[in-house]
Amino acid sequence: MNAFKVLKNLFYIIGVSILISSCKTTELKGVYATLERSVCQQLPDYQYDKSDLPQPFNVKQVSPVLADIFSEESLRIMRAIQVEEVVEAYVLSLQDSLKDQESRLEQLMQMEAIQWKLQQASLEVSATAAEIDCEEERSEQIAGYLLNRQSSRETRLTVAAISIGAVGALSAVAFLSAGNELAAEWIGITTALSEVVLAGFIFFQKTNVLFYHPRNHLAEIWKGEKTSSLFPPSVWFYLNGGSSISRDGLTLREELVHRWKRFNRFDVEADEEKIDLYFGEGGKYAAEQLSNRSNLLDQVESFVALMKQDLSVLMSELNALRESFDLK
Numbered sequence: 001m002n003a004f005k006v007l008k009n010l011f012y013i014i015g016v017s018i019l020i021s022s023c024k025t026t027e028l029k030g031v032y033a034t035l036e037r038s039v040c041q042q043l044p045d046y047q048y049d050k051s052d053l054p055q056p057f058n059v060k061q062v063s064p065v066l067a068d069i070f071s072e073e074s075l076r077i078m079r080a081i082q083v084e085e086v087v088e089a090y091v092l093s094l095q096d097s098l099k100d101q102e103s104r105l106e107q108l109m110q111m112e113a114i115q116w117k118l119q120q121a122s123l124e125v126s127a128t129a130a131e132i133d134c135e136e137e138r139s140e141q142i143a144g145y146l147l148n149r150q151s152s153r154e155t156r157l158t159v160a161a162i163s164i165g166a167v168g169a170l171s172a173v174a175f176l177s178a179g180n181e182l183a184a185e186w187i188g189i190t191t192a193l194s195e196v197v198l199a200g201f202i203f204f205q206k207t208n209v210l211f212y213h214p215r216n217h218l219a220e221i222w223k224g225e226k227t228s229s230l231f232p233p234s235v236w237f238y239l240n241g242g243s244s245i246s247r248d249g250l251t252l253r254e255e256l257v258h259r260w261k262r263f264n265r266f267d268v269e270a271d272e273e274k275i276d277l278y279f280g281e282g283g284k285y286a287a288e289q290l291s292n293r294s295n296l297l298d299q300v301e302s303f304v305a306l307m308k309q310d311l312s313v314l315m316s317e318l319n320a321l322r323e324s325f326d327l328k
Contacts, residue, residue, distance in 0.1 A: 040134035041215055043127060045229040053227070053237050054079045063088050074317050077310040080234050080242035081121040086113050087318070094325045114318065118311055124232040125307050131230075132217050132304065136297035139211070143290035146207045150287060211290065212282035218296055219279040221256050231304075238307045252303050260296065 057079045059072060065088050066075060078084045090110040096103060220228045221239075228236045239253040250258060260266050266275055277283050278293060285293070 040131045046232055048233050050226045053233055054082050065091055070317055073310045074314040076242050077314050080238045081117050083117040121234050128235055129301050129304050132297050132301040136294045139290045139294040143287045146287035150207050208284045208286050211285045214281050221253055222279045
């Protein structure tokens with residue numbers, strides 16, 4: 001048996017394994033071409049300024065007519081969807097002792113205006129959550145694709161490493177049996193080095209892809225500007241103080257940022273590149289980073305969806321109020 005021939009075959013196996021594992025450019029270009037542009041945006045950017053937002057909520061400044069009847073959750077959501085004046089007029093109309101047809105008609109018109117505001121806010125929440133969910137699925141889809149490719153490549157390299165180890169071991173035994181110890185030693189060393197090289201490819205060769213997100217809800221939450229082009233006024237106000245769910249004096253938006261810094265380790269000074277990637281317009285992502293982005297979007301979506309709970313509470317309290325007066 002020729003030792004050099006055996007070594008040649010080992011290097012051939014290594015070369016073929018590396019070549020197969022690195023043949024990803026064409027397929028990745030196809031995926032990128034398919035998902036380069038997001039189809040998640042169906043609405044134009046919101047355009048409003050600070051004056052279009054409600055005044056910060058302070059329960060002490062709420063009308064006593066409303067404060068004596070409604071919970072804080074309802075009072076806050078009234079402020080968020082800017083319906084306090086109509087609700088107050090509706091309550092005063094119910095409390096009026098007059099029960100003539102004109103008063104009844106006025107109450108119906110007021111209730112219709114309130115319900116229209118509630119439905120509008122509910123649709124805005126649903127539309128915002130839908131776009132965020134779409135972006136989340138988009139990130140997760142590419143992350144899953146990259147992880148599958150990575151797993152497949154690692155499997156091929158592992159099989160190659162096992163094959164090289166088996167061929168090397170059998171060849172070394174054969175040369176030892178023939179009394180050629182030098183050849184056996186060379187084959188043993190080459191086999192070990194080959195396995196180390198393949199192990200390096202398994203652990204260090206990660207698949208990346210260019211992934212862009214010019215409409216970035218994560219950036220809006222992270223930066224916390226006075227207004228937002230991606231969140232409607234009612235939702236943006238809700239996230240920035242319009243909810244009664246915030247703890248330790250933090251708004252929902254601040255709570256999200258606090259969690260990201262704590263659990264995702266976004267350090268403004270140490271992780272400038274990481275922050276630019278997640279909260280900028282995109283760049284080169286690994287599969288794990290895309291999965292992490294998906295998780296962050298899921299958190300934003302869940303916080304936005306919480307607004308529907310407060311809308312439901314307000315609607316329930318309004319119905320209870322109307323029924324209580326109908327019984328009188």
